[in-house]
Amino acid sequence: MSEVLSSENLEKDSSVATVNKKRSQTAELWRRLRKNNMAMAGIAILGIIIVLAIFADIIAPYDAVAIKQNLKDRLMTPSGAHILGTDEFGRDMFARLIHGARVSLQVGILAVGLSIVLGGALGAIAGYYGGKLDDIIMRIMDVFLAVPSILLAIAIVSALGPNLLNLMFAISISSVPSYARIVRASVISIKDQEFIEAAKAIGANDFRIIMLHIIPNTLAPVIVQGTLGVAGAILSTAGLSFIGMGIQPPAPEWGAMLSGGRQYLRYAPHVTTIPGIAIVITILALNLVGDGLRDALDPRLKS
Amino acid sequence: MHKYIFKRMLLLIPVLLGVAFLVFSIMSLTPGDPAELILGETASKSAVLALREQMGLNDPFFVQFGNYILDGLKGDFGRSYTSGREVFGEIFQRFPNTLILSVIGVIIAILIGIPVGIISATKQYSLMDSISMIAALLGVAMPNFWLGLMLILFFSVGLGWLPSGGYSDWKSLILPSITLGTGAAAIITRMTRSSMLEVIRQDYIRTARAKGVSEKKVINKHALKNALIPVITVVGLQFGYLLGGAVLTETVYSWPGVGRLMVVAIRSKDTPVVLAAVIFLAAAFSIVNLFVDVLYGFVDPRVKSQYK
Numbered sequence: 001m002s003e004v005l006s007s008e009n010l011e012k013d014s015s016v017a018t019v020n021k022k023r024s025q026t027a028e029l030w031r032r033l034r035k036n037n038m039a040m041a042g043i044a045i046l047g048i049i050i051v052l053a054i055f056a057d058i059i060a061p062y063d064a065v066a067i068k069q070n071l072k073d074r075l076m077t078p079s080g081a082h083i084l085g086t087d088e089f090g091r092d093m094f095a096r097l098i099h100g101a102r103v104s105l106q107v108g109i110l111a112v113g114l115s116i117v118l119g120g121a122l123g124a125i126a127g128y129y130g131g132k133l134d135d136i137i138m139r140i141m142d143v144f145l146a147v148p149s150i151l152l153a154i155a156i157v158s159a160l161g162p163n164l165l166n167l168m169f170a171i172s173i174s175s176v177p178s179y180a181r182i183v184r185a186s187v188i189s190i191k192d193q194e195f196i197e198a199a200k201a202i203g204a205n206d207f208r209i210i211m212l213h214i215i216p217n218t219l220a221p222v223i224v225q226g227t228l229g230v231a232g233a234i235l236s237t238a239g240l241s242f243i244g245m246g247i248q249p250p251a252p253e254w255g256a257m258l259s260g261g262r263q264y265l266r267y268a269p270h271v272t273t274i275p276g277i278a279i280v281i282t283i284l285a286l287n288l289v290g291d292g293l294r295d296a297l298d299p300r301l302k303s
Numbered sequence: 304m305h306k307y308i309f310k311r312m313l314l315l316i317p318v319l320l321g322v323a324f325l326v327f328s329i330m331s332l333t334p335g336d337p338a339e340l341i342l343g344e345t346a347s348k349s350a351v352l353a354l355r356e357q358m359g360l361n362d363p364f365f366v367q368f369g370n371y372i373l374d375g376l377k378g379d380f381g382r383s384y385t386s387g388r389e390v391f392g393e394i395f396q397r398f399p400n401t402l403i404l405s406v407i408g409v410i411i412a413i414l415i416g417i418p419v420g421i422i423s424a425t426k427q428y429s430l431m432d433s434i435s436m437i438a439a440l441l442g443v444a445m446p447n448f449w450l451g452l453m454l455i456l457f458f459s460v461g462l463g464w465l466p467s468g469g470y471s472d473w474k475s476l477i478l479p480s481i482t483l484g485t486g487a488a489a490i491i492t493r494m495t496r497s498s499m500l501e502v503i504r505q506d507y508i509r510t511a512r513a514k515g516v517s518e519k520k521v522i523n524k525h526a527l528k529n530a531l532i533p534v535i536t537v538v539g540l541q542f543g544y545l546l547g548g549a550v551l552t553e554t555v556y557s558w559p560g561v562g563r564l565m566v567v568a569i570r571s572k573d574t575p576v577v578l579a580a581v582i583f584l585a586a587a588f589s590i591v592n593l594f595v596d597v598l599y600g601f602v603d604p605r606v607k608s609q610y611k
Contacts (some may be wrong), residue, residue, distance in 0.1 A: 143321030146592075147585040148547025155581050158569040159332040235446050239551050242448050243566050258449060265452065266460050273456075276449035283444035 032296040039292020045285035053101040060095030069250075075268040085270045088260055089250075093271070096252035097278050103253045104282065107168050107237045108230040114172035116226055119179025124210050124218070126180065127187030138184070141177040149174035153236055157245045167246050171233050182225055186218035220297045227290035231283045238279055254279050308597050315589055320372070322585045327368050330578045336360075340572060341384050375582075381575040383568070390579045394561055398583065400470060401553070401560035405545040407476060408483035413538060415488040417531070420495025424530075425522055427500065435492060442489025447548060451482040451555035468557040479556045483549065487541035494537045499530040532603050539595025543588040 033039050052059070070090035078085040084093035126137040144152070156170035190196065191214065199209050238255030240246035247253035249260070254275040261271030338354040339346065355361055359370060374380070380390040419439075423432040458478060459467035466475045502508065503526055511521045550562035557563065561580050568576035 139317070140321070142318055143325055146318050146322050146589045147325070147581065148544055148588055150550060151547045151581050151584055154550065154565070154569065155326055155329050155577065158577060159329050161334070231444075238446055239448060242446075242551065243554050245569065255446075255448075258452070262452065265456055269456050269460075272449075272452050276446065276453065279446050279449065280441065280444045283446075284440060287440060287444060 029293075029296050033292055036292045036295065038288050039296075042285040042288025042292065045281060046289060049101055049282055049285070050105065052098045053105055056095075056098040056102050059098060060092065075264060075271065077268070077270060084274050085268075087257065087271050088264055088268075093257075093274055096257060097254070097275065100252040100254045100257060100275065101278070101282070103164070103247055103251065104234045104237060104279075105230075107164070107171065108233040111168045111172040111233045111237075112175070112226050112229040114168070115175045115229070116179050116222060118172070119176040120183045120215070120218075120222065122176070123180035123183030123185075124187050124214065127184035128191055128206070128210055128214065130188075134184075137180070141180050144174070144177045147174075149232075150236060150239060153240060154243075154245055157240060162240075162245050162248060164247060167237060167240060170240075171236050174236075175229055175232070178229075179222065179225065182221050183218050186221060187214055190214060190217050224290055224294045224297060227286060227293055231286035231290070234279070234282060234286075307600065311593055311596065315593060318589060319582075319586055322589075323372060323375070323582050324368060326578055326581045326585075327371060330574050331364065331367075333572065333574055335572060337384060337574060380579040383576050384573045385568075385571045390575050393564060393576065394579055394583050397559055397561050397564050398587075400558065401546065401549050401562060401584075402587075404476070404479055404483055404549055404552070404558065404560060405542060407480035408545050409487060409538065409542045411480060411484035412487035412491050412541060415484075416491025417495050417534065420492045420534075421499055421522070421527070421530075423492070423496045424499035424503065432496075436496075439489040439492045442485050443493075445485065446551075447482050447486055448551040448555050450485055451478070451552055454478045454482060455555070468555075470559050475556075479552055479558055482555070483545050483552050486548075487538075487545060490541060491534065491537055495530065495534050498533045499526060502526045502530040532599070535599060535602060536595060539591060539598075542595075543591045546584055546587050546591070 073086050073090040076086040082092050122137050126134040152174040153170040157166055160166040199213050241253045241255035242259045247256055257275040258272050265272055338351045378391050383390055419435045423435045426432055455467045458465045465478050511525045553560045553563040554566050565580040
């Protein structure tokens with residue numbers, strides 16, 4: 001008898017139950033997402049971009065094609081040899097675009113990941129403990145929110161110096177407060193529910209409760225915000241590189257490529273136009289997926 | 304209500320102090336010696352040391368920050384390392400240029416976003432709705448610096464109708480404010496549409512229709528008032544972002560505003576200018592947000608009653 005009711009067994013049972021429930025939730029989410037044509041289009045486009053980015057080195061070697069200058073072929077319009085033309089240093093635009101996709105996706109995903117971890121932790125602590133700690137954390141977040149995120153990112157990069165790591169750090173710091181707010185709000189809405197009380201009653205500690213019981217239940221809004229956040233991070237990366245505060249040449253990055261082509265806008269507009277189109281397509285795909293996820297996760301739209 | 308406004312304004316003080324502290328700490332991480340930067344590489348060591356002492360660079364961090372705030376309250380944000388002029392004057396001279404761009408950008412966004420959003424919602428799933436939703440998706444996805452370059456390519460380089468940069472007359476305002484307003488227009492369109500759709504489904508709208516009120520009156524009189532409440536927040540937020548986002552647009556159009564001043568200052572490591580520019584834009588952003596919150600109270604009686 002006592003063996004059956006021991007806290008360990010109860011905990012195990014409940015975690016088994018959540019795993020099963022989660023699996024069916026994911027299946028349900030996918031079922032609803034599949035009905036949304038726009039979201040599926042977004043996933044397909046994103047898939048193509050990711051595949052191109054992963055195999056970028058095989059399609060066009062970095063050192064030999066994406067970086068190496070070839071001045072006699074500069075500013076060529078799209079043709080059979082260079083399907084998207086060449087840039088101001090005679091480098092193949094397509095090769096640079098797919099290597100640029102690598103940079104953009106990397107920065108976008110890692111920056112958002114870092115801000116979800118930081119913001120999520122702060123928000124969970126603030127929401128779970130409440131009181132003074134909550135006040136202090138959220139007032140600090142208010143200060144961060146008072147600075148438009150692109151300005152904060154620019155300030156951080158200009159102080160630390162422009163490179164990939166600092167850029168990623170700057171972009172993630174500037175979006176920490178929004179995740180902290182989202183996570184805090186959902187933690188507050190669930191922390192008084194009975195299953196949390198039950199976990200407390202069987203002696204689970206705060207860390208265990210937050211990590212195993214609260215966090216999984218706050219994931220839905222974070223995933224939606226995160227998908228849209230990757231789009232925002234890619235835009236910020238391109239914007240910062242455009243003003244010379246991001247990825248430094250000769251590394252291929254969409255914003256930097258665009259900026260490099262500015263001088264030749266009159267004679268070779270493709271150098272500026274094409275990286276911009278790449279940005280628009282990527283952001284569009286991410287936004288479609290994000291919107292689709294939001295609709296699929298919205299209980300009001302379940303029917 | 305007055306009490307609420309007063310309270311909100313008081314709350315602004317610690318936030319702005321926090322912003323100043325945050326940006327001051329970040330900028331103090333900048334490598335390099337400002338005294339050396341001002342005097343040049345050829346300066347003698349003793350001259351650099353003397354200037355460091357004079358600038359207060361040898362003081363502890365918190366003393367430096369305290370002095371910065373005290374001087375700042377008197378309107379003294381130091382002098383630019385490169386031009387030697389007062390930072391406050393430099394920023395104040397350019398701030399109206401940034402403001403005018405953001406204001407026109409927001410007006411364009413409202414004039415496009417709200418009507419298109421309403422039409423999309425009232426004619427949901429029509430061709431018009433699909434077209435405007437696709438346009439709004441593109442508007443959100445477009446980086447504004449790229450849109451700026453494309454507009455220059457088309458209207459300045461191609462057609463030769465409008466200037467590609469600088470600020471001389473009203474013509475030079477057109478392209479930058481369209482560039483700045485497009486993203487906001489897209490977001491306002493989407494917000495207006497979804498808010499309107501939500502309101503239209505409510506019971507009181509059904510009642511109005513059942514009473515035989517004309518469709519036009521139902522939309523314009525009954526639905527619109529409630530649908531626009533959340534839109535106000537979005538408009539306010541967008542206005543704030545435009546002030547910050549002007550950095551990129553101003554760079555594209557060589558616009559003589561605070562954003563461009565800041566970008567130039569960053570390149571020449573002119574820390575006092577960068578610091579003051581970020582604090583100024585953040586302050587403007589916060590004041591706009593405060594204004595929107597107060598306006599919200601006036602528009603929505605439910606919110607208003609909470610403040611009493």
